Amino acid sequence: xxxxxxxxxxxxxxxxxxxxxxxxxxxxxxxxxxxxxxxxxxxxxxxxxxxxxxxxxxxxxxxxxxxxxxxxxxxxxxxxxxxxxxxxxxxxxxxxxxxxxxxxxxxxxxxxxxxxxxxxxxxxxxxxxxxxxxxxxxxxxxxxxxxxxxxxxxxxxxxxxxxxxxxxxxxxxxxxxxxxxxxxxxxxxxxxxxxxxxxxxxxxxxxxxxxxxxxxxxxxxxxxxxxxxxxxxxxxxxxxxxxxxxxxxxxxxxxxxxxxxxxxxxxxxxxx
Amino acid sequence: xxxxxxxxxxxxxxxxxxxxxxxxxxxxxxxxxxxxxxxxxxxxxxxxxxxxxxxxxxxxxxxxxxxxxxxxxxxxxxxxxxxxxxxxxxxxxxxxxxxxxxxxxxxxxxxxxxxxxxxxxxxxxxxxxxxxxxxxxxxxxxxxxxxxxxx
Numbered sequence: 001x002x003x004x005x006x007x008x009x010x011x012x013x014x015x016x017x018x019x020x021x022x023x024x025x026x027x028x029x030x031x032x033x034x035x036x037x038x039x040x041x042x043x044x045x046x047x048x049x050x051x052x053x054x055x056x057x058x059x060x061x062x063x064x065x066x067x068x069x070x071x072x073x074x075x076x077x078x079x080x081x082x083x084x085x086x087x088x089x090x091x092x093x094x095x096x097x098x099x100x101x102x103x104x105x106x107x108x109x110x111x112x113x114x115x116x117x118x119x120x121x122x123x124x125x126x127x128x129x130x131x132x133x134x135x136x137x138x139x140x141x142x143x144x145x146x147x148x149x150x151x152x153x154x155x156x157x158x159x160x161x162x163x164x165x166x167x168x169x170x171x172x173x174x175x176x177x178x179x180x181x182x183x184x185x186x187x188x189x190x191x192x193x194x195x196x197x198x199x200x201x202x203x204x205x206x207x208x209x210x211x212x213x214x215x216x217x218x219x220x221x222x223x224x225x226x227x228x229x230x231x232x233x234x235x236x237x238x239x240x241x242x243x244x245x246x247x248x249x250x251x252x253x254x255x256x257x258x259x260x261x262x263x264x265x266x267x268x269x270x271x272x
Numbered sequence: 273x274x275x276x277x278x279x280x281x282x283x284x285x286x287x288x289x290x291x292x293x294x295x296x297x298x299x300x301x302x303x304x305x306x307x308x309x310x311x312x313x314x315x316x317x318x319x320x321x322x323x324x325x326x327x328x329x330x331x332x333x334x335x336x337x338x339x340x341x342x343x344x345x346x347x348x349x350x351x352x353x354x355x356x357x358x359x360x361x362x363x364x365x366x367x368x369x370x371x372x373x374x375x376x377x378x379x380x381x382x383x384x385x386x387x388x389x390x391x392x393x394x395x396x397x398x399x400x401x402x403x404x405x406x407x408x409x410x411x412x413x414x415x416x417x418x419x420x421x422x423x
Contacts, residue, residue, distance in 0.1 A: 118400070121349075122393035125386040128357045132365050132382065236390050243398035 029187045031091045032180040036201055038087050039175070042080040043208040050076065063213040070210030071151045074160040074263060077209065081164075081171035088171070088179060102178030104247040115250025119240055120257065126232035133229050137221070143271055144229070145222055146210060150266055157267035165260035169252040176202045177241045178248055195238050202238075203231045274402050278331075278341060281395045285345065286324050288388040292352075293317070295381045299371045302363045313355050313362055320348060337406065342399035349392035356385060 050069035055062050092099060107115070134144050142148075152160060176198055184194035207223040214222070237251050244250055265271050296303050296314055304312035323344060330336040356363050365382055372378035 115397075118393075118397045122390060122397060124353055124357060125389040125393070128365065129383070129386045132369065136369075232386060232390070236394065239390075239394045240397060243394050243401065245401055 027091060027095050027179070027183050029183050031094075032183045035084065035087050035091070035175050035179060036205065039080055039084055039205055040208055042083045043205070044211070046076045046079050047073070047209075047211055063216065066211060066213050067149065070146075070212055071149045072156070073146065073210040074150055074164060074266070075152065075156045078159070078164045078167050080209075081167040084171035084175050085167075088175060091179065099174075102174050103249055103252075104178075105245060107247050107249055112247075112249045112253055115244055115247065116253035116257065118244075119237065119250050119254035122236055122240060123233060123254070123258065126236050129232045130229040133225065137225050145212060146226065147262070147266055147271055149210070149212070152267075157263075161260060161263045161267050165256050165263055168259060169256045173237070173248060173252055173255060177238065177251070181238075181241075191242075195242070199231065199234045199238050202234045203227045206230045274338070278338060278399065278402070279328075281345075281391070281398065282324065282328065282341065285348070285388075285391055285395060286321075288384065288391055289317075289320055289348075291384055292388050295368065295384065299368065299381075301371055302367055317351070317355075337403060338399040339403040342396050342403055345392045345399060346396035349389055349396060352385075352389050352392065357389070 047066065047069050050072065051062060051065040054060055054065035054068055060068060088099070088102075092102075130144075134142055138145065150160075180201075181194055181198045184197055185191050188194050188197075204227055206226045212219040212222050237255070241248065241251060262271075293314075297307065302312075302314060304310045304315040307314075327336060327340060327344060331340070355361060356365065365385075368382045368385065369375070369378040372381060
């Protein structure tokens with residue numbers, strides 16, 4: 001079994017040595033940059049394309065069209081994740097490795113389920129922090145803007161519940177924890193630094209989905225809120241990745257429950 | 273390596289706990305005995321320090337292992353989360369956020385609490401995994417010993 005070394009409490013020395021596992025043995029930082037750039041470009045590109053189509057159709061001004069397109073982010077996210085899977089596949093083929101190797105050591109189904117419960121329980125502080133941040137910025141009881149703007153027809157709601165969360169789990173955590181993190185660890189030689197960079201970059205990516213406009217310009221307050229609200233989740237999940245011996249499946253399963261549940265609650269109109 | 277990490281996580285959790293108790297004292301709105309006459313959740317939470325001290329001694333002596341620390345960390349996470357985050361929280365986040373001036377200090381104290389609970393939960397997951405691995409390793413070696421000595 002592959003041993004994993006979780007991050008240590010203190011700073012100043014390598015908390016986790018890069019593992020001699022399949023996840024850590026291939027590829028350079030270039031692949032990591034391509035992966036992040038692809039995701040950001042797709043988030044921006046797809047929303048801008050949708051907004052452009054709305055403007056061409058004469059439906060709205062560009063600012064309004066951008067916000068209308070943003071209402072579909074929980075659906076067009078599938079394109080971003082498909083693009084991500086494409087890049088991951090390309091990197092894996094180049095390095096002669098398998099997707100399964102990115103998920104960590106073999107784990108029994110019951111252990112994945114138990115681990116996922118642990119991940120969900122450990123995510124509670126992030127849920128509370130995010131909720132308090134939303135209340136502080138948008139008022140007591142307010143819905144986070146990225147959920148408040150979602151307005152989908154039934155077929156798209158079904159896709160946002162059944163398809164998109166599954167694709168997201170196959171792509172997003174695998175990209176950041178399975179592909180980017182090991183490459184950074186190998187390059188930097190300091191796992192705590194690599195993990196910090198991954199968490200920050202992963203959080204900043206969230207500023208791009210969706211882009212919202214306010215007062216004739218980009219809503220930078222929302223972008224900052226988005227990064228701040230998601231940061232604790234990503235820090236906790238990254239730490240848990242180490243704590244679970246570099247097993248991704250429990251994290252993917254917990255995130256699927258969490259994100260799928262959120263999409264379902266939105267589709268059923270339970271988020272008011 | 274695992275022992276070193278376990279010690280570091282324990283000291284980190286103890287430092288975070290101490291900082292959170294300090295936050296209680298600064299706010300002064302959720303304290304109990306020995307600061308006041310009232311016995312409450314604050315008083316109960318002080319039991320964590322003798323537990324950590326005893327646990328460290330027993331761990332050093334080889335009397336307890338990661339399973340003990342998984343229970344202590346997990347129990348601590350559940351207790352602090354229930355007191356501060358639960359639906360029936362006796363000390364909800366507002367009790368921290370609304371009692372500092374400037375407000376950023378409240379967010380600092382609240383962020384500290386969030387990190388504290390997260391560290392306890394993550395530590396519990398890690399220690400549970402280490403406990404399980406050690407248990408599996410013991411099981412894997414025990415049949416060989418039994419075969420040689422018994423039949």
